[in-house]
Amino acid sequence: MIRFENVSKTFVSGGRAVEAVKNVDLEIGKGKVYGIIGFSGAGKSTLVRCINLLERPSGGKVYVDDVELTGLSEAELRKQRKNIGMIFQQFNLFKSRTVYENVAFPLRKSSLTKAEKEEKIHQLLELVGLTEYKKAYPSQLSGGQKQRVAIARALANDPKVLLSDESTSALDPQTTKSILKLLKKVNEEMGITIVIITHEMQVVKDICDEVAVMEDGRVVEQGGVFEVFASPKQPITKNFVDSTSNLSRIYELVEEKHPLTVLKKGQCILRLRYLKQDASEALVSYISRKYDLDMNIIFGNIELIDENPIGGLVAIVSGEKASVEKAITYLENKQIGVEVILDA
Amino acid sequence: MLEFLGKIIPNVLDKPDALAESIQETLIMTLWSGVLIFVLGMAFGIILTVTKHGGICENRGVFQILDKCINFFRSIPFIILLTGLMPLSRFIMGTAIGVPGAIVPLVFGATPFFTRQIENAFAEVDPGLIEAAQAMGCSTPEMVFQVYIKESLPGIARGTTITIISLLGLVAMAGAVGAGGLGDFAIRYGHDRNQADVTYVTVIILVIFVSVIQYIGTFIEKKNIH
Numbered sequence A: 001m002i003r004f005e006n007v008s009k010t011f012v013s014g015g016r017a018v019e020a021v022k023n024v025d026l027e028i029g030k031g032k033v034y035g036i037i038g039f040s041g042a043g044k045s046t047l048v049r050c051i052n053l054l055e056r057p058s059g060g061k062v063y064v065d066d067v068e069l070t071g072l073s074e075a076e077l078r079k080q081r082k083n084i085g086m087i088f089q090q091f092n093l094f095k096s097r098t099v100y101e102n103v104a105f106p107l108r109k110s111s112l113t114k115a116e117k118e119e120k121i122h123q124l125l126e127l128v129g130l131t132e133y134k135k136a137y138p139s140q141l142s143g144g145q146k147q148r149v150a151i152a153r154a155l156a157n158d159p160k161v162l163l164s165d166e167s168t169s170a171l172d173p174q175t176t177k178s179i180l181k182l183l184k185k186v187n188e189e190m191g192i193t194i195v196i197i198t199h200e201m202q203v204v205k206d207i208c209d210e211v212a213v214m215e216d217g218r219v220v221e222q223g224g225v226f227e228v229f230a231s232p233k234q235p236i237t238k239n240f241v242d243s244t245s246n247l248s249r250i251y252e253l254v255e256e257k258h259p260l261t262v263l264k265k266g267q268c269i270l271r272l273r274y275l276k277q278d279a280s281e282a283l284v285s286y287i288s289r290k291y292d293l294d295m296n297i298i299f300g301n302i303e304l305i306d307e308n309p310i311g312g313l314v315a316i317v318s319g320e321k322a323s324v325e326k327a328i329t330y331l332e333n334k335q336i337g338v339e340v341i342l343d344a
Numbered sequence B: 001m002l003e004f005l006g007k008i009i010p011n012v013l014d015k016p017d018a019l020a021e022s023i024q025e026t027l028i029m030t031l032w033s034g035v036l037i038f039v040l041g042m043a044f045g046i047i048l049t050v051t052k053h054g055g056i057c058e059n060r061g062v063f064q065i066l067d068k069c070i071n072f073f074r075s076i077p078f079i080i081l082l083t084g085l086m087p088l089s090r091f092i093m094g095t096a097i098g099v100p101g102a103i104v105p106l107v108f109g110a111t112p113f114f115t116r117q118i119e120n121a122f123a124e125v126d127p128g129l130i131e132a133a134q135a136m137g138c139s140t141p142e143m144v145f146q147v148y149i150k151e152s153l154p155g156i157a158r159g160t161t162i163t164i165i166s167l168l169g170l171v172a173m174a175g176a177v178g179a180g181g182l183g184d185f186a187i188r189y190g191h192d193r194n195q196a197d198v199t200y201v202t203v204i205i206l207v208i209f210v211s212v213i214q215y216i217g218t219f220i221e222k223k224n225i226h
Helices: A044-049 A074-081 A099-107 A114-127 A143-155 A173-190 A201-207 A225-230 A235-243 A249-255 A283-290 A321-333 B002-008 B010-014 B016-051 B060-075 B078-084 B086-093 B098-123 B127-135 B140-151 B153-179 B181-191 B196-223
Strands: A002-013 A016-028 A033-037 A059-064 A084-088 A161-165 A193-198 A210-215 A218-224 A267-274 A294-305 A308-318 A336-343
Touching: A002 A044, A016 A044, A016 A218, A033 A044, A033 A173, A033 A201, A044 A161, A044 A193, A084 A143, A084 B127, A099 A114, A099 A143, A114 A143, A143 A161, A143 A173, A161 A173, A173 A193, A173 A201, A193 A201, A201 A225, A201 A235, A210 A225, A210 A235, A218 A225, A218 A235, A225 A235, A225 A294, A225 A308, A249 A267, A249 A294, A249 A336, A267 A321, A283 A294, A283 A321, A321 A336, B002 B010, B010 B016, B010 B196, B016 B060, B016 B098, B016 B140, B016 B153, B016 B181, B060 B098, B078 B086, B078 B098, B078 B153, B086 B098, B098 B153, B127 B140, B140 B153, B153 B181, B153 B196, B181 B196
Parallel strands: A033 A193, A033 A210, A084 A161, A161 A193
Antiparallel strands: A002 A016, A002 A059, A210 A218, A267 A308, A267 A336, A294 A308
16 A cells, blocks of 8 residues: 655755655555554654655655655645545644534545535544534644544545554543544544554554554564564564563662562562463463462563453562473473573 | 814814825825735735745745845835835836825835735744645645635734834825825924924824724734634
8 A cells, every 4th residue: 555665865954964764665555554653753754754745755766555656746746645644743723714614624626516525524523523513613622622623634535544643642541542443443444544653652552453663764673563562673662562561660670679679599580471472371370380489470461462462471489490490491482481580 | 162172273173174185195095005015015925935944835046035125125214215216106106206106115115014924924824734734735825825824814914903003104204205194294284384283183193093903903813813
């Protein structure tokens, strides 16, 4: 659906060239919800703007639905842009227009009759649940409602692709959930491919099928969300994965010599990661019985991604050194990642 | 009542026709030059906004030339424009005196000011809206009319009000060099013939004009803020 071929974007400001996007090759499949995650300045916003050419790439080609956008004239490009809806962090609604007029804006030049337009706008407002607000002005709406209007507006031209640039970053967690749910609905019911730019792993976890991790203008890791979550390869990806659980808190505790991490002889702290798509076995109680170990779980985080449990545990294990080693081998054979964080 | 007025403003009651005529001249000069200033200032404001660095039709050459011209005309004192532009007035309007002769210097005097007002009003439009409009496939004219102008109506109303009021001041000054109007009336009688009451009445009339303009301007501005 969307294809980047060796796309680069260099900004020149004050005589200094800044490479915001470096040689990105990426393919985003039709009907997917695709996340692009990175810290601010990683180039993800620039990359997504290369899809509808709000930023023209300095090099490389961009295809949307097999049309090479980078090779089009301005007029043809404007036409193609109607196939690509976009929503923003700051909503970008027209303050001088009512909710109804904002949604009607992209339809000004459509070939629909007046009645068809009204019907269409009504349907869109119903989809986003704002029918009774159609005469309100944006200043009278909450952040979540504004984003809903923006989504309705972005869908007015029946786009094939919806780009979301940090669309939930200015919203509280509960509103974020409801907006993500709406996006998922748009994806599933209307078959629209969605590209989501975010710095929050939680967003990726909640609705994305696939994810690309960006750092310093490059895509450093990509793949299915479960795959990336279960076995992150790049340090930055690990960082993002950690950001959604409390498991990495243990490193801070060890560092500051928290009483909890002061071990007695024969104890060690283990971190277990579920890597396989099946964590239904009772592993903890099994090794505890079989190797005669005491397991004191201090952090735990298990979540469902793509219907599969993912996450891990941090536990203080006490027992014979040899037994602990056997237990580790057993777990590793069961596709559990084991890390010895501290050993006394 | 008339008796009372006759006591405090005898010299004004002497010449009601001259007063009426000068009010009319002031209104005509303000209206005609105002219309031209509005159209030109809007056009220049739009050109500056779209051609500036990062604008939707960035063009350094056009921007720099227009920007410098505006600064140039803004720095010339109006009284110098009045005399300096006489040849141009004669060429365009056929005369350099009277009401028609004042139009050219008034336009040159107030258009740069109004252009800056419009430029400011457009600068307050959130760049995010321009980006959103671009993403929706809007052309440049659509972005100018549907986004820049539509979204900055309160700012345009404010800038227009300020400009008309300062234009009223320029019109009075133009009177001093023979363009007629209230300024001419006040100087000819109030100053030259030492009829102070004429000056006071002129000032009061101008205060009323300014108040009415400000009231209408504020009303339009408020109506467009949502």
